[in-house]
Amino acid sequence: MSEAVKDRRFPIGLTIATLIAFAILCVLGGWQIKRLAWKQDLLARIEVLKTAPAQPLATVLAGVPATGGDDASWTRVAVDCAPDKAQTLPLVYGVRxxxxxxxxxxxxxxxxxxxxxxxLDLGVVKALTGQSAPTPLALAAPAQAVGVLMAPKSLGGDRAATLTRFAADKPAPYILMVETATPAPPGIVPAPLPAEISNRHLEYALTWFGLAVTLLFIYAAMLWRKMRS
Incomplete structure (x- = not known):
């Protein structure tokens, strides 16, 4: 078989590789479209939350399965805490x-x-801002707290590990991000919600789909050139 004939054979390997890459890019674009719908729903819930009245914690948790989940996430609740001694719990690292x-x-x-x-996530300890290895604080829960419920998996820091420390108390499968506390713990600034939530999933989706289309054009150009030579 001559070299010219070999060069004109259909590039099966290149075609398979292109199809695999094209499928991966399309899957990534589709995933970003799903993320876009999720983020839009989340932002809508946060917007409603800004004016939503606080519900009693017991009422909200009554409809939550024991395994937890996202059923009650982003719900504003109020809770009364029983008197208890101060305890030293891990501080949670963050960037703000x-x-x-x-x-x-x-x-x-x-x-x-x-x-x-x-x-309870009481908020940011103002005096510890910028420190790399702060000394833990011993804090007692306030008598009353109003805040937003969040699932531990959606938050930074190993709060889930802290919950397991109190497994005998059967803790709720949520973290209460405190907005207001009575009495207010000194030196702590409530910060229940992210300062800014970006929503660039449409941009990411268009990027992936654009790469997929570009890949097809490059493949078609290479195929045309190979078969024409």
Missing amino acids: DGDIVWRATALCRTPGAGYGAIL
């Missing part, structure tokens, strides 16, 4: 406005809410 911050947590015992307790 470009600075290292540390968030304080406390355990709120809630005998009347269907669960024995719920973990």
Whole structure:
């Protein structure tokens, strides 16, 4: 077989590789479209949350399965905490406005809410901003707290590990991101919601689909040139 004939053979390997790459790019674009729908729903829920009244924690948790989930996430609730001694719980690392911050947590015992307790995220410890290895604080839960429920998996820091420490108390499968506390813990600034939530999933989806189309054009050009030579 001559070299010219070999060169004109249909490029099976190149075609398979192109199809695989094209499929991967399309899957990534489709995934970003799904993320776009999820983010739009999330932003809509946050917008409603800005004016939503706080519901009693017991009422909200009554409809939540024991395994938790996202059923009650982004719901504003109010809770009364039973008097308890101060406890030293891990500080949670975070970044806010470009600075290292540390968030304080406390355990709120809630005998009347269907669960024995719920973990409170009290907010940012102002004096610890910028520190790399701060000393843990001993904090007691406030008598009352109003905030937003969040699933541990959607938050930074190993809050889920803190919950397992109190497994005997049957803690609720959510973290209460405190907006207001009574009495307010000194030196702590409530920061229940992200300062800014980006939504660039449409841009990402168009990028992936654009790469997929570009790949097809490159493949077609290479195929045309190979078969024409």
